[in-house]
Amino acid sequence: MILAFYPADWSPVCGDQMALYNEVLPEFQKHGAKLLGISVDGVWCHAAFAKDRRLRFPLLADFHPKGAVAQSYGAYRENDGYSERALFVIDKNGVIAWSYCSPVAVNPGADGILEALDELAPRAETSHR
Amino acid sequence: MATLKVPVTPEDHIQGDPDAELTLLEYGDYECPHCGRAYGIVKQVQKHFGRRLRFVFRNFPLTQIHPHAQTAAETAEFAGAHGLFWEMHDLIFENQDRLGLPLLFALTEELGLDPQGLRDALTAGEFEPRVRRDFLSGVRSGVNGTPTFFVGEQRHDGPWELENLVTALEARRALV
Numbered sequence: 025m026i027l028a029f030y031p032a033d034w035s036p037v038c039g040d041q042m043a044l045y046n047e048v049l050p051e052f053q054k055h056g057a058k059l060l061g062i063s064v065d066g067v068w069c070h071a072a073f074a075k076d077r078r079l080r081f082p083l084l085a086d087f088h089p090k091g092a093v094a095q096s097y098g099a100y101r102e103n104d105g106y107s108e109r110a111l112f113v114i115d116k117n118g119v120i121a122w123s124y125c126s127p128v129a130v131n132p133g134a135d136g137i138l139e140a141l142d143e144l145a146p147r148a149e150t151s152h153r
Numbered sequence: 154m155a156t157l158k159v160p161v162t163p164e165d166h167i168q169g170d171p172d173a174e175l176t177l178l179e180y181g182d183y184e185c186p187h188c189g190r191a192y193g194i195v196k197q198v199q200k201h202f203g204r205r206l207r208f209v210f211r212n213f214p215l216t217q218i219h220p221h222a223q224t225a226a227e228t229a230e231f232a233g234a235h236g237l238f239w240e241m242h243d244l245i246f247e248n249q250d251r252l253g254l255p256l257l258f259a260l261t262e263e264l265g266l267d268p269q270g271l272r273d274a275l276t277a278g279e280f281e282p283r284v285r286r287d288f289l290s291g292v293r294s295g296v297n298g299t300p301t302f303f304v305g306e307q308r309h310d311g312p313w314e315l316e317n318l319v320t321a322l323e324a325r326r327a328l329v
Contacts, residue, residue: 043217044215046217047215078218135293135295
């Protein structure tokens, strides 16, 4: 499972973080990973954003109580009222296998996530044997 | 700092001297308006450095927000298979405001290529793997939007106006 916290819907650049992940989604799926985007935006805002950007993965609304999920991951910016650009890769046992917190203005890309998934794959196979 | 994970090879689209001391590489999307603006800036950078610079273009179509980006990329690759990659690349960006199938077929004819050949290639997805390979090499290298530039092997973060790219390339040259 990939949990991607981001500050807000409707960031004004093309190829923003969620648009990028939308394109890379098949690669995540090849690794057996599901992607969830999460921000403090509400459900209807997410719905409009997902429709506009044709997102093919779910967005979670960390809306009420505001930012509670982000806080529990240590990824909330209290002074700003939104979350960090923080990425978590969570393994089958529910353990955080990898995380990364990007400067809030910098789209972290997808290379770190894919490397983390690469690393998880052999380990997951080993533990099955 | 993100670095280029897939080195430049002769299979890449390279403009300028392949052995030039400086390399500017762009991951771009033909439908992205920012890439359209970057097109003119790259031309100026090339003029500035002349023979000292080679420019490499790799496809990074954001197909879900740009419905024509993939087709445009495959059309440029189709032209490339006939030795006319850069001609098509330039024409698409110069006519970006009219991007769509009619434009791509008109440009194909303008370059003296066979429109039926393009139709067949698009239908068969002949150049889809090539475009996907470019895209994935970008993802692995930390491309996070379009355009993303690499100066040598280093991702160029921040603004990419003429002076920014020239400064980054000059700094790179000082290192070499």
